[in-house]
Amino acid sequence: MTRTVFVTGARGKTGREVMAQLAGRPGVTVRGGTSREKHQNHPTTVAFDWRDESTWPKALDGADAVYIGRPDVEDSPELITRLLATAPGVHVVLVSEQGAEKVGPEGWVSRVESAVTTGADSWTVLRPSWFQQVFTDPRYFLEAIRRECTISLPTEGAPIAWVDTRDIAAVAVEALLDPAGHHGRAHTVTGPQAVTTAQIAAAVSAATGTTVTAVTPPLAESLAGAPAWLADVVGGMFGRVHDGTFAQVSDCVETVTGQPPRSVGAFVDEHAAQWRA
Numbered sequence: 001m002t003r004t005v006f007v008t009g010a011r012g013k014t015g016r017e018v019m020a021q022l023a024g025r026p027g028v029t030v031r032g033g034t035s036r037e038k039h040q041n042h043p044t045t046v047a048f049d050w051r052d053e054s055t056w057p058k059a060l061d062g063a064d065a066v067y068i069g070r071p072d073v074e075d076s077p078e079l080i081t082r083l084l085a086t087a088p089g090v091h092v093v094l095v096s097e098q099g100a101e102k103v104g105p106e107g108w109v110s111r112v113e114s115a116v117t118t119g120a121d122s123w124t125v126l127r128p129s130w131f132q133q134v135f136t137d138p139r140y141f142l143e144a145i146r147r148e149c150t151i152s153l154p155t156e157g158a159p160i161a162w163v164d165t166r167d168i169a170a171v172a173v174e175a176l177l178d179p180a181g182h183h184g185r186a187h188t189v190t191g192p193q194a195v196t197t198a199q200i201a202a203a204v205s206a207a208t209g210t211t212v213t214a215v216t217p218p219l220a221e222s223l224a225g226a227p228a229w230l231a232d233v234v235g236g237m238f239g240r241v242h243d244g245t246f247a248q249v250s251d252c253v254e255t256v257t258g259q260p261p262r263s264v265g266a267f268v269d270e271h272a273a274q275w276r277a
Helices: 013-023 053-060 076-085 108-119 132-136 142-148 165-177 199-210 219-222 228-242 252-257 264-276
Strands: 004-005 026-036 046-048 065-069 091-095 122-128 150-152 185-189 214-217
Touching: 004 165, 013 026, 013 065, 013 165, 026 053, 026 214, 046 053, 046 065, 053 076, 053 185, 065 252, 076 108, 076 214, 091 165, 108 122, 122 165, 132 142, 132 264, 142 150, 142 264, 150 199, 165 252, 185 252, 199 214, 219 228, 228 252
Parallel strands: 004 026, 004 065, 026 046, 065 091, 091 122, 122 185, 150 214
Antiparallel strands: none
8 A cells, every 4th residue: 555645845854854754664655845946857856835825735645644834924823724725634734833732822833833743644743852953954054153153043051952953853753653643642742851051062062172162142122023823932932942842852753663763962973064064
């Protein structure tokens, strides 16, 4: 029996890992959606744009399951609702965020989840902690670590149970291939321990031989210029960092996949060369 899985955001941090892990599974056809034309001619990718609904039918054609890397746009709940209306019967796996259950029903995070839990016949929600991969992403911390030797986050010393996107993907793959075992469940996905930004900076310093410092800017500074809806989402997220929500450690990765989650220390050792460049 074959199974076709469609992955939105095939080039995203979690989407690319889901694609890679599904590619090795027997009897599975994986199809990744991307809005980047240069990637659309790959045998495993297809044109998909959240802003162009004409791309949706071909992308979803014959899919048994859909992986949704949450589009971080204001009308994400409405987009997801319309997408799922075109694909009845599929099992949907959504990536949300840790502590989403604490967000009020009118909050953007809750409305995104609700679009899936009320719009899909079968669903699983993943609520991961912060991604370890932001430290090697040039859009986030890579260049600041390389050039300024700093990691700047308004966490005020609060620890976070950082998780490797490969572990998030491993949980997602199990949910995509075993809907019956994961339907109606919200999995909190974390790394094995919570660590502070200062501890990460110290680990990077030790791995690279360069002193890297943790910097704590005011949250208002980080939110300056952000649209109101996004400022509300990010502000709420940091509120959950400060109240300890993102420090809570889950056994989800090992329970679902049979393998322990990767630690921040292991991630730092694996990627040290990127920060030395």
